[in-house]
Amino acid sequence: MNSVQIRSAERALSVGTWLIVAGAMLYSVLTVTPLMAAHTPPAWVWTAPILPVVVDAAVVIVVRLDSILARLGGHGGRWSVALRWMTGGMTLALNVADSALKKDLVGVAVHAVAPLLLIVTAETSLAYRRAITTAVTELETRRQAETERREQVAREREEARLRQVREEREHAAVMAREQREHEAALARETAERAERERREEREHQAAREVAERVERERREQVREQREQEREHAERIRERREREREHEAARQAEADRREREEAARREHAALLDGPPVNTKVDxxxxxxxxxxxxxxxxxxxxxxxxxxxxxxxxxxxxxxxxxxxxxxxxxxxxxx
Missing domain, CATH: 1.10.10 (Arc Repressor Mutant, subunit A)
Structure with a gap:
């Protein structure tokens, strides 16, 4: 599986999870609100939708944070599991309470479908995201190993080429020495021709060395350029990683502020009212x-x-x- 397929699977998982969460939340609010209205004083009947909304908001927070932690390869610990199951249990209990009080077993079974689907979806999506994160990590590891292998092969080829050049140079030197010894044994009348041949051999050798030096310099430039490109890609990856971490921290801070604001609003709603003459529940x-x-x-x-x-x-x-x-x-x- 390549990176495109992994991203596609992760996108499909995210869309499906949030569709199920949204549907379950809407169904829960519509189911629980009449129950809360029936058990709320008439003066406060307008507060009936608050409890199902609060419980379902907790479900959304758990699903969102668990998806982020799974994507980063982390784990929320025992409290995260406890909150996930507690909110799921609350949603299930609130949805089936009305039918249970009426002893309507069919109603209990029907109204248990959405919360049970929500609970199982939350657990399953968490497992899928962890599996996707593991797959991405393994894919990156294989890519790194393949890159190192290719670099090793390139180094071995370069060493073999240099060894071959050195052997050719040594062989050429041996041949030149034997040629000079053979020419020394020739008659003096061939001295001029032998001198000309030696000069041509030296010029040919020099030209070949120049060509080899140019080729080595070109290969070195290519290697340096590839190294610079790799370093540039690594810097881009690190910068993107820092940006993702900053975005995750910003989202967590926004969630925390939203919870604090909701708590303050609830406190204000409870404390902002006239004295009562009778006991509330x-x-x-x-x-x-x-x-x-x-x-x-x-x-x-x-x-x-x-x-x-x-x-x-x-x-x-x-x-x-x-x-x-x-x-x-x-x-x-x-x-």
């Missing part, structure tokens, strides 16, 4: 207390907003401020 009361702790709101103000006693609210404040219950604080704040 315990789940909402706990989220109001968590928002109050995060925003520095007093115990009295939190008690007025949720309708629960000051003692109960104080106890929740103590639980949230205890460093040993940090996981519970995160669960309550995002519930």
């Amino acid at each position: 315990e789940d909402r009361a706990r989220r109001i207390v968590a928002a109050a702790v995060a925003e520095g709101v007093s115990v009295r103000r939190a008690a007025d907003l949720c309708g629960w006693s000051v003692g109960w609210v104080s106890a929740r404040f103590a639980e949230l401020r205890d460093p040993g219950t940090g996981g519970a604080e995160l669960s309550i704040a995002t519930g």
